[in-house]
Amino acid sequence: MKRSIALCAVFVTAAMTAATGAARAQSGDVAKGERAFNLQCKACHTLERGGANKIGPNLYGLMGRRSGTMKGYGYSEVMRRFGIEWTDKTLAEYLRDPRTSMPGTKMVFAGIRRQDQLDDVIAYLKEATR
Numbered sequence: 721m722k723r724s725i726a727l728c729a730v731f732v733t734a735a736m737t738a739a740t741g742a743a744r745a746q747s748g749d750v751a752k753g754e755r756a757f758n759l760q761c762k763a764c765h766t767l768e769r770g771g772a773n774k775i776g777p778n779l780y781g782l783m784g785r786r787s788g789t790m791k792g793y794g795y796s797e798v799m800r801r802f803g804i805e806w807t808d809k810t811l812a813e814y815l816r817d818p819r820t821s822m823p824g825t826k827m828v829f830a831g832i833r834r835q836d837q838l839d840d841v842i843a844y845l846k847e848a849t850r
């Protein structure tokens with residue numbers, strides 16, 4: 721009896737650790753994400769409402785929007801046809817390795833391989849594009 725209670729406590733602790741880990745992974749650091757965006761994305765993208773399309777499209781209202789639909793921007797054929805909705809998950813997949821996740825995309829960007837950096841950039845994008 722004693723033994724099974726101890727085991728149970730270990731199990732609960734492990735589950736709680738896993739849960740906090742997951743929560744942390746999903747909530748990136750907005751300030752770090754802003755810095756990363758300014759360094760890695762800003763040359764090609766604006767974020768504010770009505771912002772210009774540059775080399776890449778304006779990203780205002782990105783979350784929940786269908787890929788390849790910002791008016792007045794000339795997307796690649798593949799981005800227009802991809803037809804996905806931008807969420808934490810699809811953005812992370814695309815930004816981790818654009819050319820592999822969407823072969824033929826005209827976004828010339830090597831990708832962000834580190835999960836924490838991806839989380840940060842996505843957290844910032846959410847704030848800055850709504």
Ligand code: HEC
Pocket residue numbers: 757760761762763764765775776777779782786787788789790794795796797798799800811815824825826827828829832841845
């Ligand atoms: C060298 C320029 C360049 C850089 C740097 C760049 N992008 Fe892009 N981005 C593009 C282009 C061009 C497209 C359009 C791709 C297409 O049509 O295939 C695009 C498309 C996108 C889209 C899809 C938008 C939509 O309307 O569906 C997202 C999201 C995006 N970029 C985010 C980012 C983020 C975040 C970064 C930095 C981590 C970044 N990009 C860095 C040029 C760039």
